Amino acid sequence: MEVALVLLIVAAIFVVRAIKVVPQQSAWVVERLGKYSTTLKPGLNVLVPFVDKVAYEHSLKEIPLDVPSQVCITKDNTQLHVDGILYFQVTDPMRASYGASNYIVAITQLAQTTLRSIVGRMELDKTFEERDAINTSVVAALDEAALNWGVKVLRYEIKDLTPPAEILRSMQQQITAERDKRARIAESEGRKLEQINLATGERASFIARSEGEKQAEINRAEGQAAAITAVADATAAAIAKIAAAIQQPGGQDAVNLKVAEKAVEAYAQLAQKNNTMIVPGNMSEVSALIGTAMTLLRQSPQPPQSPHSTPAGNTR
Template identity: 40%
Template sequence: MELIIFLIFVVLVLLLLVTNICVVPQATAYVVERLGIYHDTWNAGLHFKIPFLERVAKKVSLKEQVVDFKPQPVITRDNVTMQIDTVVFFQVTDSKLYTYGVERPLSAIENLSATTLRNIIGDMELDHTLTSRDVINTKITTTLDEATDKWGIKVNRVEVKNIIPPPEIQDAMEKQMKAERLRRESILRAEGEKRSAVLVAEGEKESAILRADAVREQRIREAQGEAQAMMTVQQALADSIKLLNDAAPNDKVLTLKSLEALAKVADGKATKIIIPSELQNLGSLVTSIKEIATDPKPEQ
């Protein structure tokens, strides 16, 4: 019987020891109290809790956290009420301060963010507010970071997610944006038409230049062809004369050539052909030719 009681006691002790072994995950911290008073902060790893004397008061995540707060009503300097919602990125840097520094830290950050946002927007006009998100983000981040240091919180950045002006201002802005869009479209259309007209004019100009160049090139080629033909004829005539001179022709041959030339001349429409006196003395060869008088033949 005593053995059984002893075994039961041993089992209970083992169970008690096992249940008080704590394994802290990575990027997590445990705030431990002993007899209700802060004792230690356990980081990632294996730890042992003294039974009945120590307890884990809070498990704190050391990761960067993102909190999206609902839209807050704010009033600009020119008395325009807008709805602005923000996103806060923060990280716990001191688990003890985070546990004991403020009740409900997220709610405290939200209220502080709304208050800071109202103060910043209250010094700005509507137009400046809509175009100064970076300025608003920087100011809110600086203010929240300073205020949350005593809570063990580091505010890395704050982003203004949406700026929602009143409906009537939204309508006016939409009409203005539409008018601006139409104006830009008109400008782009006019520039396109202008560019098209310039391209057409340039095309016509280039076409006229090409046509003029083609005509000039054609005339140059024709002139070159005529000049080449004349040179060829003159060269042929010079070659024939040279060959005739090299052959040393007698008077009869020259007379025969003269008659051939006269025959070609006679093929024309001249009414009279006068034979040179040198040929008139050759009566034996030109007894039938003293004067050639031809009348133009009547056209059929």
């Protein structure tokens, strides 16, 4: 009974040491008598008990690795605190086991030294502008060196770039000055556009006013020309009618009578409107004029009357 129990225990030990179940996305390195033998793949694997031994277990997943913060000196001698994060993956479990004593420490140290070298070739302002270029350069340098360690560096990301407090204040002042400059430029551009728009509007308004005044002057000139033409036509028609009337029998006598009437009316108005009595220098001219008018009245009992004439009796 005791022998059977011992044999059962020994068999259980053999089974435990012989059967290995490897998880997914994992790789186990097996040594046989202290020498590399094989790499176990995910699933059920059988080993030789007490001869084969699982020496290393590696995860084939992508692993994030925090790179500690460090002080880097830029090309313009400015201290800069830089920290980042590195993503890598084990691609060759055998090399990862025997290529370096600790590939994680090796990658971390290489990332720091590479980052210091890259930042040292840049000025402070460029380090903020060229973060993608820095990340790419670090990945390229690490990937080449980590090839012998069975590790693939996938990407590197800078988490923070922190310059000294004095530099931060100077940068803030520079940013404030730049923003003020852009604001002033934008304001001046706005005033410039405003002046241009006002000048354009005034020019258009002046042109419109001048065009309107020009058209108004043309219209007035055309109206005056039409009025003068109408007056001239009416005057010509009136003169023609008067001339035709004069040619009629008794027309000349009617004209003489009208002239005499007007003369008498003129003398009468001068005597009424002025305190000083104005008389002709030769009174015989007035008598002759009146006599002529009376003779014409006697010779022509019904002289032609104009719309503006007055009866002969009122002129005396």
